[in-house]
Amino acid sequence: xxxxxxxxxxxxxxxxxxxxxxxxxxxxxxxxxxxxxxxxxxxxxxxxxxxxxxxxxxxxxxxxxxxxxxxxxxxxxxxxxxxxxxxxxxxxxxxxxxxxxxxxxxxxxxxxxxxxxxxxxxxxxxxxxxxxxxxxxxxxxxxxxxxxxxxxxxxxxxxxxxxxxxxxxxxxxxxxxxxxxxxxxxxxxxxxxxxxxxxxxxxxxxxxxxxxxxxxxxxxxxxxxxxxxxxxxxxxxxxxxxxxxxxxxxxxxxxxxxxxxxxx
Ligand SMILES: Cc1cc2nc3c(=O)[nH]c(=O)nc-3n(C[C@H](O)[C@H](O)[C@H](O)COP(=O)(O)OP(=O)(O)OC[C@H]3O[C@@H](n4cnc5c(N)ncnc54)[C@H](O)[C@@H]3O)c2cc1C
Numbered sequence: 001x002x003x004x005x006x007x008x009x010x011x012x013x014x015x016x017x018x019x020x021x022x023x024x025x026x027x028x029x030x031x032x033x034x035x036x037x038x039x040x041x042x043x044x045x046x047x048x049x050x051x052x053x054x055x056x057x058x059x060x061x062x063x064x065x066x067x068x069x070x071x072x073x074x075x076x077x078x079x080x081x082x083x084x085x086x087x088x089x090x091x092x093x094x095x096x097x098x099x100x101x102x103x104x105x106x107x108x109x110x111x112x113x114x115x116x117x118x119x120x121x122x123x124x125x126x127x128x129x130x131x132x133x134x135x136x137x138x139x140x141x142x143x144x145x146x147x148x149x150x151x152x153x154x155x156x157x158x159x160x161x162x163x164x165x166x167x168x169x170x171x172x173x174x175x176x177x178x179x180x181x182x183x184x185x186x187x188x189x190x191x192x193x194x195x196x197x198x199x200x201x202x203x204x205x206x207x208x209x210x211x212x213x214x215x216x217x218x219x220x221x222x223x224x225x226x227x228x229x230x231x232x233x234x235x236x237x238x239x240x241x242x243x244x245x246x247x248x249x250x251x252x253x254x255x256x257x258x259x260x261x262x263x264x
Pocket of ligand 1: 038041117120128223225
């Protein structure tokens with residue numbers, strides 16, 4: 001079986017700062033890490049590899065420094081990794097990103113299963129998994145919290161839905177986006193770190209993928225970030241008299257009415 005894991009490098013959440021002038025995320029000098037939710041996709045791939053045998057490939061689209069996220073995945077046990085990077089890809093929205101990722105996955109040959117995280121902690125749309133599946137014309141199951149079994153090319157999984165779980169079967173090839181409950185990510189091993197250190201990670205560029213320039217970057221992005229702002233938090237305090245039982249009941253009543261009004 002061939003499994004691909006899509007991983008994104010994101011800024012370390014604690015070190016994210018906004019530029020007050022441009023209101024955009026300051027990426028220069030900010031420590032980058034593997035998207036924490038993608039570690040669960042890596043873990044799911046490695047568990048499947050242990051259970052059924054598989055060759056696992058990690059794919060990341062991003063700037064050259066995204067290689068460190070790929071190396072971290074290799075140190076955890078991923079077999080090989082590919083960076084997808086080109087200036088022409090800059091400015092891509094989720095639609096264009098998915099088109100580029102799909103191009104890279106096609107270039108790597110047929111995969112039985114493609115695993116993605118639930119969402120990236122910076123862009124936070126959760127769109128890239130399903131959109132990549134659409135670009136590859138593959139079925140997708142989102143929010144997968146358990147992989148039950150793989151038998152005769154059919155994968156049985158559970159996915160989280162509001163108030164419970166849903167059991168689904170999918171004939172492979174297909175795409176899953178996984179949630180934290182899928183399994184605690186393992187730590188990189190010493191042997192894995194050594195392998196990652198010496199590994200040459202190939203880069204797929206626009207030339208490698210031969211994609212239509214109208215489908216990538218800003219030109220190929222049908223969505224636009226119209227405004228980025230930090231919501232203003234207004235805090236006010238009102239003292240409610242509660243010296244007698246009657247006043248206490250009234251105070252609780254008005255507090256509940258306030259919360260209901262704010263739909264908390
Ligand atoms: C108009 C517009 C312009 C933008 N311009 C830029 C820009 O110039 N530079 C920039 O850095 N970003 C830019 N972005 C953000 C960029 O589109 C997103 O970072 C990217 O598409 C991923 O979306 P997301 O973060 O919401 O991922 P999600 O959809 O939340 O991620 C879900 C899962 O998909 C996979 N995944 C997501 N992204 C990648 C990736 N790159 N490689 C591999 N796997 C991935 C991971 O498994 C992840 O867990 C722009 C967005 C818009 C809308």
